[in-house]
Amino acid sequence: MKIYKFTVGSFAVNNYLVHPEDSSAAMLIDAGEDPESILRKIARLKLQLKYLVNTHGHGDHIAGNERILQETGAQLLIHEKEVPFLTDPQLNLSALFGFRLQSPPPDRTLRENDIIRLGELQFRVLHTPGHSPGHITLVCGKNAFVGDVIFKGSIGRTDLLQASHIQLIETIRQKIYTLPEDTVLYPGHGPDTTVKKEKYSNPFVSM
Numbered sequence: 001m002k003i004y005k006f007t008v009g010s011f012a013v014n015n016y017l018v019h020p021e022d023s024s025a026a027m028l029i030d031a032g033e034d035p036e037s038i039l040r041k042i043a044r045l046k047l048q049l050k051y052l053v054n055t056h057g058h059g060d061h062i063a064g065n066e067r068i069l070q071e072t073g074a075q076l077l078i079h080e081k082e083v084p085f086l087t088d089p090q091l092n093l094s095a096l097f098g099f100r101l102q103s104p105p106p107d108r109t110l111r112e113n114d115i116i117r118l119g120e121l122q123f124r125v126l127h128t129p130g131h132s133p134g135h136i137t138l139v140c141g142k143n144a145f146v147g148d149v150i151f152k153g154s155i156g157r158t159d160l161l162q163a164s165h166i167q168l169i170e171t172i173r174q175k176i177y178t179l180p181e182d183t184v185l186y187p188g189h190g191p192d193t194t195v196k197k198e199k200y201s202n203p204f205v206s207m
Ligand SMILES: [Zn+2]
Pocket: 056, 058, 131, 148
């Protein structure tokens, strides 16, 4: 699998463009404030964007949805519990910053254990709530795209609407720390890490 990381916008959100080695079918995981740089990369690599998946519906992760979908015709996928965030500026936090961000509706909603196929790759959907109620993690082999669930040495905020600290800790213990220890975690902000590193050193959630 090829993974391209883009860190964009004032919240320095990581967007990941992924595709199988032998196929031009691609998937974008989250779309932040700078969709143009991602569109240029897609064009340069001659990829066909099939899916845009939002790990969750906060503004920094969905700001580029409309533009990317319009330009590529990709399908938008998000967890069913996160759908209201796409169009509610209070929930998606854009109202906090004085604007009203709205994304187009999803083409398909996701649930725990759904599979997203991309050429020979299969991404399993884990429902990983806490930071937001319909947050998902996508797992493909020893790679996990964890959005704002866990970061290198940190965890997602839970001082937000519909967030739950207790639920987030449970998610990390039950869904993230149970993945193989050499699984690479690709977070929505900051550098990559691994399950093993966080299990033994994350100050917020020990084993
Ligand atoms: Zn978030």
